[in-house]
Amino acid sequence: MTSILNNAGAISALQTLRSIGSSIATTQGQVSSGSRIQTASDNAAYWSISTTMRSDSMAISAVADALSFAAAKADTAYAALDAVIDVLGEFKSRLVMAREGGVDKGKIQKELEQLKREVQSMAHSASFSGENWLNTDIANIYDFDLNKASSASAFVRAASGGVAVRAMDFHLSAVSLFNSTGGGLLQADARDLETLGGMRRFSSDEPLISDSTVYDGSHGSGWMLPEGSAGGPGIFYLDDFPVGSPLDFTVPGAQISFDIILDKEASNPNNYSGTAAELEELPGPYYLGYPKPITITKADVDAFDPSLGGVITTNTEFAAVLNSVLNVEGAYVSANYGHYVPPGSGSWIHNPKMMSIQTLQAHGDGSYVEIANLSSVGVSAGGLKESFDFGSRGSGMELYFEDFIVHEDGENLDGVEINFTFSVNGGPATSHSFNRTYVNELLGKDSGKVETAEEMAILLHSLIDADWPDLIIEATSPSTIMMKSDPATDRKWGSGTRIEFDSIRVNIEPIPTINFLAIDIATNPDKLSTYIDYIEIATERIIEGAATLGAFQNRIDMQSAFTSKLMFSLDKSIGRLVDADMNEASTRLKALQTQEQLGIQSLQIANSNSENVVLLFR
Structure with a gap:
């Protein structure tokens, strides 16, 4: 129906043309920007994700x-x-x-x-x-x-x-x-543990490399493993060699005779240089020692050194002759006594009168040396005399304490680690270790520092007591710590006893202890x-x-x-979310432009009918 009030065809064509125009604008935007989603209104979810990812990409670029x-x-x-x-x-x-x-x-x-x-x-x-x-x-x-x-x-x-x-x-x-x-x-390296509170010692006055593995002096400096400390051997001193009066064994029948008694145990307080209480705590039986009659004649002097001609003129010669006979029995004679003049000068002055005799502890756990029944014929006794002495009962080691810090050790949160073995009287060695955390927890600190001899004694007790309950460890002064076996349970004497730290290892060593410059x-x-x-x-x-x-x-x-x-x-991921497909968008744009042209023509045709009606009124 033709109406002068409404042009239905034109209205329909105009609506279509408007829809096509909107689509053209959207598609032209995609073609010009390359993006399918440009604003939140295009697709709120995808726009939000892509915007966040673009921000992350900028942050990652900063990381690069x-x-x-x-x-x-x-x-x-x-x-x-x-x-x-x-x-x-x-x-x-x-x-x-x-x-x-x-x-x-x-x-x-x-x-x-x-x-x-x-x-x-x-x-x-x-x-x-x-x-x-x-x-x-x-x-x-x-x-x-x-x-x-x-x-x-x-x-x-x-x-x-x-x-x-x-x-x-x-x-x-x-x-x-x-x-x-x-x-x-x-x-x-400031982490140098130095003497480890006395557990080890210097091998020179100024160590250049702190290394607990150095013990034989092959590096010339550094640290040495501490030698085990033992009770002293039985030893007595002689100070009456007849200087200027040779011992002439060429005289017919000349000889020196005596009995050597070795490694005897103390059987009563009167024969022991220590306290009676120590002896009374230890029940018998007691070892009576190793006795041996000894006779020195010209034959013995000639067997040692024929060039002497049977005549001994010095205490060192006499000590050597005695050693040739006594070493195999378990005793040792020394005449290397004297002193430096002036002290520390390196000029050694020998004492020509002095000798000593000590046990080598070859026959048991005693540490006793005695000369008895001494007599001489045709020659003086060479300064020998009837005498005896005991060594020390039990083991003893004195540590000369110096404070030290167990430092941090990089990623190892427990800090520097120290390992060592310990033994008493040659018993099977036990292994022990400690680190910075151990020291701090034991002493209630956070510095890793062992500052006093008392704290060092506490540390040693905590490490050793479980395996060696009869060991006495005590700070005897601000700079010394005594470790010794309990005489109530340790009946051994002399050099046969031993307290020993060994295999000391510090996980950060070797380290330099001087500056390169x-x-x-x-x-x-x-x-x-x-x-x-x-x-x-x-x-x-x-x-x-x-x-x-x-x-x-x-x-x-x-x-x-x-x-x-x-x-x-x-x-690439952002593109997949928001980028436009340019082939599709350009093809669509071309189609929309064609539709737009057809819409315009349709609108013109629809409007032409209205113009014909208007002509009726002219």
Whole structure:
């Protein structure tokens, strides 16, 4: 029906044209932006996810930049370490050269000083953007919380919506050559436990390398394992050799006769130099000792040394002749007595009158030596006399206490660990260990420090009592601790008794105890061998640090590669959510444009009918 009030065809065509126009605008937006979802109104869920992921992608891009920054710092430090290792090789070669006779050590020291400065220069120059890993300023370089250099390595979003930035840490104690508070690889290691409260001792006045495995002096310095301490052997002294009156055994019938009695136990208080109470606590039976009649004649003198011609003129000759007869019986004679004049001068003055006789404790657990029934014919007794003496009952070891700290040990939260074995009187050794945590819990501290002899005694009791309940451990002064067997239960005498620390191991040793910059072969030529050992240890520590740094560099490279892949993956995932399919969008746009043209033509046709009606009124 034709109406002058409504043009239904035009209205329908106009509505269609409007719908097509809206679709064209949407499709043109997708084609021009490349995005299927541009605003929250397009798809709230997808828009929210894509917007968050784009934000995360920017954060991950920042992580990639941080990794590049960390790689630059690590590369700088590694280049310097590699160069320092080469310089230390030159340094060691100069030290080896200085061992040759006739070499001017003063001139070599001048070369060493220049090499020291070169190492310092390399360490100071190894800086990137103001950060230096080889020349550090760390209050406590052994504290892993303080000595770490951190770099962002990952940006993580949890399922709960929380985010976190993960970091990779590198501990500068592995590569720092010089630290302002000490502890760098070319500085003395402040964690040196020194004598371990007296459990071990110096092998020289100034140890250069703290190493509990050094016990035979082969390093020239360092630490020695403490020798076991035993009760003293029975020994008595003779001070009456007839100086100037030779013992002439060429006289017919000349001889010296006596009985030697060895390793006898004390059978009554009168024969014991200690207290009667100690003897009364120990029931018999008692060992009566090993007796042997001894006769010295010209034949014995000739058997020892025919060049003497049967005549003994000095106490050292007489001691040697006696030893040739008595050693096999279990006694030892010495005449090496005297003193330095002046003290400490190295000039030894021999005492020509003095000798001593002691038991070798070859026949039992006693420690007794006696000369009895002494007589001489045609010759004097050479200063011998009837006498006896006991050694000490039981074992005893006096520790000379020095305070020490059991330090932190990197990732090992329990700190430095000390292991050792302990035995009494040759019994099966027991194994013991302690660390920083053990010391702190035992003494109620957080410093790891054993400060007094009393605290050291407490520590030793806690370690040893369970296996050796009869051992007495007590602080006898602020600087000494006595460890001894209880005479009420230990009936052994003399050198046959023994208290012994052995196999002492500290997990961080060997460590240097001097500074690289303090090496001076001109002033200390006698320490040349130990300087070489020190450089070897220091070089090994730096090589280990460079290896650790190389592993860190490799991790940075792997994390950087992963981060790049992750960023690509995120971009791809975002695209899948919001990017438009350009082939589809362009084809759709073309179709909509065609529909728009047809809609316009339809609107024109619909409007043409209305114009015909209007003509009727003209």
